Amino acid sequence: MKIALVHDSFTQMGGAERVVQDLHDIFPSAPVFTLVFDPKFKEIYNGWDIRTSPLQALYLAIGKLKFLLPLIPWAVEQLDLSGYDIVISSSSGFVKNIQVPKSVIHICYCHTPPRFVWTDAEYVKQETSWFFRPLVKWFLKYYKKWDEKASKRVSYFIANSNEVKKRIYDIYNRDSLVIYPGISDFWKPVKLKSNYFLLAGRLQAHKKNELIVKIFNELGLPLHVVGSGRQESYLKSIASGNIKFFGRVSDEVLREQYSGALAYIFPQIEDFGLMPLEASACGTATLAYKFGGALETVVSGATGDFFSSYNSDEIKSLILNWDKNKFRQEVLQNHARKFSKEVFQKQVKEFVLSKLSNSQ
Numbered sequence: 001m002k003i004a005l006v007h008d009s010f011t012q013m014g015g016a017e018r019v020v021q022d023l024h025d026i027f028p029s030a031p032v033f034t035l036v037f038d039p040k041f042k043e044i045y046n047g048w049d050i051r052t053s054p055l056q057a058l059y060l061a062i063g064k065l066k067f068l069l070p071l072i073p074w075a076v077e078q079l080d081l082s083g084y085d086i087v088i089s090s091s092s093g094f095v096k097n098i099q100v101p102k103s104v105i106h107i108c109y110c111h112t113p114p115r116f117v118w119t120d121a122e123y124v125k126q127e128t129s130w131f132f133r134p135l136v137k138w139f140l141k142y143y144k145k146w147d148e149k150a151s152k153r154v155s156y157f158i159a160n161s162n163e164v165k166k167r168i169y170d171i172y173n174r175d176s177l178v179i180y181p182g183i184s185d186f187w188k189p190v191k192l193k194s195n196y197f198l199l200a201g202r203l204q205a206h207k208k209n210e211l212i213v214k215i216f217n218e219l220g221l222p223l224h225v226v227g228s229g230r231q232e233s234y235l236k237s238i239a240s241g242n243i244k245f246f247g248r249v250s251d252e253v254l255r256e257q258y259s260g261a262l263a264y265i266f267p268q269i270e271d272f273g274l275m276p277l278e279a280s281a282c283g284t285a286t287l288a289y290k291f292g293g294a295l296e297t298v299v300s301g302a303t304g305d306f307f308s309s310y311n312s313d314e315i316k317s318l319i320l321n322w323d324k325n326k327f328r329q330e331v332l333q334n335h336a337r338k339f340s341k342e343v344f345q346k347q348v349k350e351f352v353l354s355k356l357s358n359s360q
Contacts, residue, residue: 001086003085003088004031004086004088005023005032005087005088005090006033006087006088006089008034008090008092009034010034010036010037011065013041015272016111022181032050032051033081033095034095035053035095036052037056051079053078055075070139073143076095076098077097077099081104082101084100086355086356087100087106089109089154091109091110091111092271094114097146097147106153106155106156107155108158109158109348110159112167112271113151113167113168114143117144117147119167151171151172152172154174157174157177158178158351159177160272161178161180161271161272161293162296163295164271164272179351180272181344182344183281183340183341187258187277187336188255188281189282189283190256190259191259191260195262196222196261196262197224198223198224198226198257198258199225200226200227201268201275203231207231207267208268209267210234210238211310213238215312215315216240218316220242222244226254226257232245254278258279258282258284261284264279264285264287265286265287266298267288269291270292270294273293276303277297277335277339278336280304281336283329284332285305286304287305288306290308299335302335303331303335
């Protein structure tokens with residue numbers, strides 16, 4: 001059977017990119033269609049057959065996909081997916097809205113319906129200047145109609161969590177099967193515990209990193225911040241000397257940071273969130289906001305603890321009273337193994353084959 005993969009864009013490294021790598025491992029000969037590809041990731045995807053949309057030349061000239069927002073519906077529909085038996089899209093944006101021939105099965109692995117269209121009211125404020133906001137809001141109204149209509153073209157949805165399964169049903173009125181993303185056996189303890197807490201991931205406003213940095217400014221405790229993003233310079237400007245920034249690091253360095261941390265802090269609302277599982281595999285518990293995907297990846301009292309609001313006093317109390325000896329490494333690692341890459345790939349293969357046999 002001929003299979004094609006589709007991914008929103010290759011402009012950053014995050015959980016969605018780890019998922020598409022796992023999908024590609026299942027179907028290594030499948031071409032990967034995408035809106036745009038940033039050449040800085042060329043080595044990571046060496047040997048992949050990546051096919052970009054007509055937006056690629058504009059993206060290389062401008063450097064920001066968000067500036068091409070009005071052209072995305074047109075670009076998505078330019079991706080030529082004829083001649084395949086099955087198309088698997090990996091999407092938190094709009095590539096699930098691809099058009100495929102009626103004879104082609106389209107399975108969408110949905111990380112979430114587009115947050116900035118359906119659930120994140122702060123997106124426009126964070127991502128655009130006041131001058132462009134009215135125009136962007138108008139575009140988003142159009143996008144909402146287009147996205148809802150195009151979702152009907154998907155043959156089957158796979159959700160990356162029960163949180164996202166609910167969103168798919170509430171927004172698109174479509175059922176979906178939950179298959180959790182997986183982590184590889186690369187993630188394991190590689191050093192002894194040190195005395196710092198860890199904050200890691202993309203440094204963007206909606207991730208609530210600013211709140212954690214301000215709390216550690218007051219506490220004076222060591223905090224390591226791993227990752228880069230639009231808030232990086234700002235966070236550095238407000239941080240005290242007890243906070244160290246490491247920027248974007250290799251997986252090997254991130255594994256060391258997980259292993260040595262007293263706790264990994266996960267303050268954002270995520271669709272699923274692989275990083276608490278990576279931390280758990282490295283023998284480190286997570287302090288997470290009690291909402292979204294964290295409810296499915298963190299077990300209170302066993303692999304981490306929760307704070308129920310963004311109240312600074314509540315979070316400070318949890319940090320000051322954190323007891324790393326409360327969490328057993330064996331329990332942490334066994335929990336992470338339930339979300340292995342092998343389990344993910346087995347479930348995806350079984351799902352794809354079942355839908356192919358049903359169509360014959």
